[in-house]
Amino acid sequence: MIHLYIALQNNVPVPKDIPLPLPMPEWFFVVVLVLSFLLHILFVNLMLGGSILALIAQIKGLKNKEYDILAHEIAKTITVNKSIAVVLGIAPLLSINVLYTIYFYSANALTGLMWIAVIPLVTVAFLLTYLHKYTWETLENHKAVHISILALATVIFLFIPFIFLTNINLMLFPEKWAVVKGFVDALFLPNVFPRYLHFILASLAVTGLFIFWYNSRKNYPFEEIYQKFTRYDIQKKGYSLALTASICQFMIGPLVLLTLPSKGMGWNLILIIFSGVAFAVPAMWMMWKRLTGENENIEKDFYKIAMLLGVTVLCMGSGRQIYRANSLEKHRELVQIKTEEFQILKKEAIAKMKAAEAGAASEDMTEAEKGQKVFGQYCASCHKIDEKLVGPPVLEMAKIYKGNIGDLQKWIKNPGKKRPDYPQMPGFESQLDQKQLDQLAEYILN
Amino acid sequence: MFLAISGVLPEICRKKQFMDFPMFHLDWLNNRMLIAIIAIIHVMINHGLAVGFMPLITWLEQKGVKNSGRDQITNLDWDNRIYNMMKVAFIITTTLGAMTGVGIWFSVALVSPTSIGSLIRVFYWAWFIEWLVFVTEVILIMIYFLTWKSSNTSLRAKLLHIRFGWFLSLFSWITMAIIVSILSFMMDPGNWNTHKSLLNGFTNPIYLPQLLFRTPTAMLVAGSFGMLLVTLFFKKETELRLKAVKYVSKWIIFWAPISLLGAVIYYNSIPEAMIANMSTAVGTMDFNKYYDLMKYFILFGISSSLIMAIIGLYKSKWLKSYIVFFPVLMAFAYLGFFERVREFVRKPYVIGGYMYSNLLLEEDYPVYQQFGLLKNATYTTVTEITPENKIEAGRNVFAIACSRCHTTQGVNSVVDVFERMYGIGKPLDINSMASYIPNMHNGRTYMPPFPGTQEESEALAAYIRNIQDTGDVLEGAQSEGVKVSELQNTKAVLENKK
Numbered sequence: 016m017i018h019l020y021i022a023l024q025n026n027v028p029v030p031k032d033i034p035l036p037l038p039m040p041e042w043f044f045v046v047v048l049v050l051s052f053l054l055h056i057l058f059v060n061l062m063l064g065g066s067i068l069a070l071i072a073q074i075k076g077l078k079n080k081e082y083d084i085l086a087h088e089i090a091k092t093i094t095v096n097k098s099i100a101v102v103l104g105i106a107p108l109l110s111i112n113v114l115y116t117i118y119f120y121s122a123n124a125l126t127g128l129m130w131i132a133v134i135p136l137v138t139v140a141f142l143l144t145y146l147h148k149y150t151w152e153t154l155e156n157h158k159a160v161h162i163s164i165l166a167l168a169t170v171i172f173l174f175i176p177f178i179f180l181t182n183i184n185l186m187l188f189p190e191k192w193a194v195v196k197g198f199v200d201a202l203f204l205p206n207v208f209p210r211y212l213h214f215i216l217a218s219l220a221v222t223g224l225f226i227f228w229y230n231s232r233k234n235y236p237f238e239e240i241y242q243k244f245t246r247y248d249i250q251k252k253g254y255s256l257a258l259t260a261s262i263c264q265f266m267i268g269p270l271v272l273l274t275l276p277s278k279g280m281g282w283n284l285i286l287i288i289f290s291g292v293a294f295a296v297p298a299m300w301m302m303w304k305r306l307t308g309e310n311e312n313i314e315k316d317f318y319k320i321a322m323l324l325g326v327t328v329l330c331m332g333s334g335r336q337i338y339r340a341n342s343l344e345k346h347r348e349l350v351q352i353k354t355e356e357f358q359i360l361k362k363e364a365i366a367k368m369k370a371a372e373a374g375a376a377s378e379d380m381t382e383a384e385k386g387q388k389v390f391g392q393y394c395a396s397c398h399k400i401d402e403k404l405v406g407p408p409v410l411e412m413a414k415i416y417k418g419n420i421g422d423l424q425k426w427i428k429n430p431g432k433k434r435p436d437y438p439q440m441p442g443f444e445s446q447l448d449q450k451q452l453d454q455l456a457e458y459i460l461n
Numbered sequence: 462m463f464l465a466i467s468g469v470l471p472e473i474c475r476k477k478q479f480m481d482f483p484m485f486h487l488d489w490l491n492n493r494m495l496i497a498i499i500a501i502i503h504v505m506i507n508h509g510l511a512v513g514f515m516p517l518i519t520w521l522e523q524k525g526v527k528n529s530g531r532d533q534i535t536n537l538d539w540d541n542r543i544y545n546m547m548k549v550a551f552i553i554t555t556t557l558g559a560m561t562g563v564g565i566w567f568s569v570a571l572v573s574p575t576s577i578g579s580l581i582r583v584f585y586w587a588w589f590i591e592w593l594v595f596v597t598e599v600i601l602i603m604i605y606f607l608t609w610k611s612s613n614t615s616l617r618a619k620l621l622h623i624r625f626g627w628f629l630s631l632f633s634w635i636t637m638a639i640i641v642s643i644l645s646f647m648m649d650p651g652n653w654n655t656h657k658s659l660l661n662g663f664t665n666p667i668y669l670p671q672l673l674f675r676t677p678t679a680m681l682v683a684g685s686f687g688m689l690l691v692t693l694f695f696k697k698e699t700e701l702r703l704k705a706v707k708y709v710s711k712w713i714i715f716w717a718p719i720s721l722l723g724a725v726i727y728y729n730s731i732p733e734a735m736i737a738n739m740s741t742a743v744g745t746m747d748f749n750k751y752y753d754l755m756k757y758f759i760l761f762g763i764s765s766s767l768i769m770a771i772i773g774l775y776k777s778k779w780l781k782s783y784i785v786f787f788p789v790l791m792a793f794a795y796l797g798f799f800e801r802v803r804e805f806v807r808k809p810y811v812i813g814g815y816m817y818s819n820l821l822l823e824e825d826y827p828v829y830q831q832f833g834l835l836k837n838a839t840y841t842t843v844t845e846i847t848p849e850n851k852i853e854a855g856r857n858v859f860a861i862a863c864s865r866c867h868t869t870q871g872v873n874s875v876v877d878v879f880e881r882m883y884g885i886g887k888p889l890d891i892n893s894m895a896s897y898i899p900n901m902h903n904g905r906t907y908m909p910p911f912p913g914t915q916e917e918s919e920a921l922a923a924y925i926r927n928i929q930d931t932g933d934v935l936e937g938a939q940s941e942g943v944k945v946s947e948l949q950n951t952k953a954v955l956e957n958k959k
Contacts, residue, residue: 028945029954030481030839033578034822038585094555095603101559102599105592108566112581120482120574127485127571127939134499134564141556192483196942349954356957357828357837364827396897396904397882404893405882438882441904 026193027346030117031354037113044114045336051106053332057221058100063176064222065093066144066169068256073162081244087151088240090165092229093144101137115186117350118343122186122201129178129198136171143168176214180207187279187342209271216260216267217328223257224321231314247310254313258302261295261324268292279342284334291330298323386458389451393443406440413460423459424452481839485571486864486937489871492572497804499568501797503561505682508675508796510550510558512633513683515602517712518547519626521687524708526619534616539701544609546690551606555599572865575820576811584643591639598636601629634676641671644803670730674723678796681720684713685766685785685792688773692782703777710773717767724759724799731802755802762795808907817909819862826912834861834913840943846916855924858917860935869928869935876929889929894922 037044069089076083111119123130147164154161178198185191185201195201230237230249237246272288298320305313380388390398390409397405398412416423428444447455487495521543525535569577581588605625612622645667688709695702731752765788773780811818821829828837835841835854838861843854859867859875867875879889898918902910911918927933947953 026945027951028839028943029949029951032481033575033582035579035582038582095607098555098559098599098603101563102592102596104563105566105595106589108563109581109585109588109592112570112578113585116574116578116581117481120570120578123567123570124483124485124574124938125942127937130939131495131564131567131571134560134567138557138560141560142552145552145556193943193945197940200942349951352957353949353954356954357825360832360837361825361828364831367831368827391896392900393903396893396900399893404890443904446903446906 027190028192029346029349029353030121031357032350033116034354034358041114044110045340048107048110048114049329049332049336051103051110053328055100055103055107056332057328058096058103060218060221061096061225062093062100063169063172063215064218064225065089065096066165066172067219068222068226069093070162070165070169073158073165077158081241084241085244085249089226090144090148090151092225094141094148097141097144115339115343118186118189119182121189121192122182125185125192125195126178126181126198126201130182133175133178137175140168140171140175143171173215176211177202177207180210180214184210187339188276189346205276206271206274209267209274212267213264213271216263220257220260220264220324223253223255223260224324225253227253227257227317228321231317247313250313251306254302254306258299258306261299261302264295275338276342279338281337281341284337284341287330287334287337291327291334294323294330295327298327382454382457383461384458386454386456389447389455390458393446394455397440406437407434409459416460420453420456420460423456427452427455482574483840483938483943484860484864485939486860486935487871488868488934488936491868491872492865493804494872496565496568496572497801499561499564501800503558503565504800505793505796506554506558506561507637508679509682509686509793510554511598511602512630512637512676513679513681514550514687515605515626515633516630516680517683517687517709518543518550519623519630520712521546521705521708522626523623526616526623528704534613534619536701537613539705540613542694542701542705545694546687547606547609549690551602554602559599573811573820576816579812579816580643584646587639587643591636594632594636594639598629598632601625601632605629637675637679638672641675642668645671667727667730670723670727674720674727674799677716677719677723678799680716681713681763681766682792682796684709684716685769685789688713688769688780689782689785689789692780692785698778706773706777706780710770710777713766713770714774717763717770721759721763724763727799728755728759752802755798758795758798762791762798765791809902809909817912819865819909819912821862821909821912826910829912830914832914834858834917835946836948838946839949840938841946842944844946844948846920851920851923852927854917855920855922855927856935858913858921859924862912862921864935870932871934875925879925880929889922889926891919891922891926894925895919898922 069086072082072089073086076086143164147161147168150161150164181198181201181204184204184207185195188204191201191204195204201207227250229235230246230253237249268288301316301320301323305316398407398409400409402408412423416426427442427447429442430440432439486492522535522540525539525543528539529536566577605622608622608625612618642663645665688706691702691705691709695705769780769785769788807813807818809817811820814823816822835844835846835857838844838857841857841861843850843857846854859869863875867873867878869875876889879894880886883889883893895915895918898921899911899915902908913921
């Protein structure tokens, strides 16, 4: 509780930004970020939704063989969708890095171990999906093992969104950065769990539509694959899922909105979210009509429905960005001020440094005194006057090289190794010029 | 009692400290090691299983069509075995390969946020184009692999499939050619300040040597790995196996000398970069160790594959998978070692002439050295050094200025490097260290200059001695969180503004 109190006082960090201009105007990155992220998340939805459905279908398939076939058909799409999902993730990652450098990287660091764990976790989940896909015949008689492989992959897929949502949530709240200690703390910030449910439901809705489309394709040899199921059966399952998940969004959606911290709220956000809802309603109505209508008409209006829901998704995606922009607006201004302030400070420091250097240079010094300065800079870290530090003491050098400036300087430039119990000395040929070497020798020998 | 102390102590003294980002820190593994592990796995898979492997597989697939009877589309037995080899590469590249690619972004963002943040701003378009090529590559690889079986229905389809294979090979190579430009840019010192542009990535002196090295070496590594798969997937003592071994042997014998040539040219272009980056001195001594070792890696890496290939050509039957395993390992080690050296060349900078390996900008140094590092750090527990908080101040300095490359007690530990200088196991002398630290870059040219005041150097020395005595470690922001400096919070910025 105490640290929370301190945090509320003045614990909002204001770091300086990287002093480089954006390579393009800001709106460009915003557009790329929103669009490429939606594309990426579409395939993530299909990967996650596909895994969940394949798992359920395969379990049902233990009793009804047709479901096992359905599971196999869905499983074949998971590995393809996952590859597209990964590769499409790079563009939004790059764009958010450029646009929100300070915020995104700070959140990454604060949840660091879990953030980097995404890599091995997803790799393992991907390998499991291949293992599952390619052992369908081999493990025919070991269904429990085979289903467990998919179950494990699905559990990992279900966990990964928590890591991303935690990061994307934490980056919006610099005032929380000094409060959280690691991933778990950040996970329990308000809004992560409602957003998670929102995402899972979206995955199911999108996958429902996908299954409808996949099984409606004319060149898909449906009748050769299934014995009992008809296209209509699967199409109906697809729509039912999409519709049910969309209806549930009407309960989770408001929860997400209500748990959003108020700092990023604004009429612009409300407007875009309700526009999204407005597009979803007719699409849902059409699905309902097709589900309850004649069997042979079920394929009608599919593209209209997909298009309307696509607009909904676009609105929701833009809503995310608007909330992000609203929340960080003021803080970004402060960072800007700070970045400029630092440039002024830098000018001061450079002026001060130059003044100090000029002062030092004008002082009258003897050769040996100048040599002492050189010694302090290059040699003192390893050599003391009268005792061994890393290398031998100066007095010993003076004894060895008495009256032999040439050899002393040669040694400094390119040292050999005489004493087995001392470490090798570095050469200073490129760092010291002849003048400095003369001053140094003068100092050492006297 | 123990619980009480261990619960309270972290609260008091383990709060973290950093420049502009809360800093992730792995105190045993070492931060750079995290990046290195991920990056080297990625390069090995990218070169050995994609860039070099796709043309090899396509070539072998084509051989199947050529060697089949007039009435066949291809030799189906042969084709099936080549398909299985492709399946291995397909699964590895689309899982571990793809994820380590993303992993480089993730790990660099954690360890080195300022440098990657700066590089993205300059190379956004290079990476964006790279991304488009990469998307194409992934789509092509899926088409190539997933349509393999269905293309065996007609000769036309099969030939089209093979053409897809060549397309895929080309795109894999282009992906590499783009990323090499960014890698070379980072190795070419000084160019950031003079011409920091996308074009410079391609025109800088290390670009062509690197590409000339990576292309044939990818082919060579792919050949060795391909040989391993041949010995696994082709039945012993069969005609087909002998044929496959001979083809892959020819492939290796063709690419090995070119790889050697590329390696020699690249090897000789490195010192040029080195000379501008760091002078002779100890820096080169440490580098020379790597540089000499490199000769052996080139020698063993290439010759072991070459010997295997010659055996494969003349005594094809001798090649067993367990024999092939060794050359494969050597070929991957050869490739991996070049990556390590590449990393070393950049020191003391992470972006040549602009940003030091501690992520601080060279141009910002006057601020830190005049006014103090801690006063300008966003995340620190100490801003004013007093005799009481000296060690704590030193901990903050260590975290900001040293922790990107050094740990307290783990890999490349700061205690170890000082003990190696002053005597192993001996108590470190605070005064010697404090006077050494501000000057160390003069002797150790791969080290960045110390970015702080004399006082901060003394605090750091006191801290290093303290961790030598206590064995204390430094936890990163990912487990202990951060504390915001009272000079760098909202209030301070607003007050300054007035």
